[in-house]
Amino acid sequence: MSLEIRDLTVRLCSKKTSGKAVDCCDGINVVDSFFLTVKEKEVVSIVGESGSGKSFLGLSILRLNPPVISKIIRGEIRVRCSSQKDKVDILKLKQRELTGARGRLISMIFQDPNTSLNPVMKIGEQITEAILAHRKVSKAEAKDIAIFYLDSMNINGKFQFASYPYELSGGMRQRVMINSGRTYDGIRRNDFTASLETYQGY
Numbered sequence: 001m002s003l004e005i006r007d008l009t010v011r012l013c014s015k016k017t018s019g020k021a022v023d024c025c026d027g028i029n030v031v032d033s034f035f036l037t038v039k040e041k042e043v044v045s046i047v048g049e050s051g052s053g054k055s056f057l058g059l060s061i062l063r064l065n066p067p068v069i070s071k072i073i074r075g076e077i078r079v080r081c082s083s084q085k086d087k088v089d090i091l092k093l094k095q096r097e098l099t100g101a102r103g104r105l106i107s108m109i110f111q112d113p114n115t116s117l118n119p120v121m122k123i124g125e126q127i128t129e130a131i132l133a134h135r136k137v138s139k140a141e142a143k144d145i146a147i148f149y150l151d152s153m154n155i156n157g158k159f160q161f162a163s164y165p166y167e168l169s170g171g172m173r174q175r176v177m178i179n180s181g182r183t184y185d186g187i188r189r190n191d192f193t194a195s196l197e198t199y200q201g202y
């Protein structure tokens with residue numbers, strides 16, 4: 001998978017509206033004319049001080065920046081996975097195409113597993129759901145894959161499959177997040193090792 005970002009500019013609006021989307025004439029550009037090329041198998045880390053806009057950039061790449069307070073002003077976000085010839089411009093996708101591309105073409109492991117995992121859903125089911133959403137496998141096969149992923153991150157898959165996020169340690173929760181991201185081709189990782197004391201087996 002390769003990623004090419006050109007002139008990406010995302011504005012944080014000065015006025016919050018109760019509506020679905022904002023006009024966003026006033027505000028500041030949290031991401032301002034950002035360029036980045038990530039080639040196949042290349043790993044790129046983005047470093048910056050707290051509040052400098054790293055997470056906002058990550059959310060914008062998947063067009064997950066909150067619409068009531070921000071707007072993508074201009075740019076191109078081109079993604080190509082190894083199996084596809086043509087590049088897809090994320091900013092030009094219709095909402096339905098975008099939903100299909102998220103998770104299948106490009107995905108994000110969020111910074112905070114405590115707010116990103118569903119607290120009332122078993123962790124195994126959360127991983128299984130992600131696998132089923134993007135792969136043509138049966139429910140039983142998806143469950144086996146989820147157990148395999150958990151085992152590979154030193155979490156006992158069979159035993160912990162039915163655990164809820166609150167029953168896991170912070171590091172285990174973070175690893176579950178990583179496993180959800182593993183179901184996809186392209187992954188954007190946002191401070192994804194923040195809760196891990198040691199990082200094993202991925």
Ligand SMILES: Nc1ncnc2c1ncn2[C@@H]1O[C@H](COP(=O)(O)OP(=O)(O)OP(=O)(O)O)[C@@H](O)[C@H]1O
Nearest residue numbers: 012030048049050051052053054055056057066069
């Ligand atoms: N939902 C939001 N509403 C209002 N402002 C926001 C929102 N999300 C982010 N911001 C602002 O956008 C700026 C960039 O935030 P962002 O989360 O991208 O920082 P960051 O570089 O990821 O920081 P950290 O290293 O602490 O995670 C900050 O000034 C933050 O206050």
Ligand SMILES: [Mg+2]
Nearest residue numbers: 054055111191
């Ligand atoms: Mg951040």
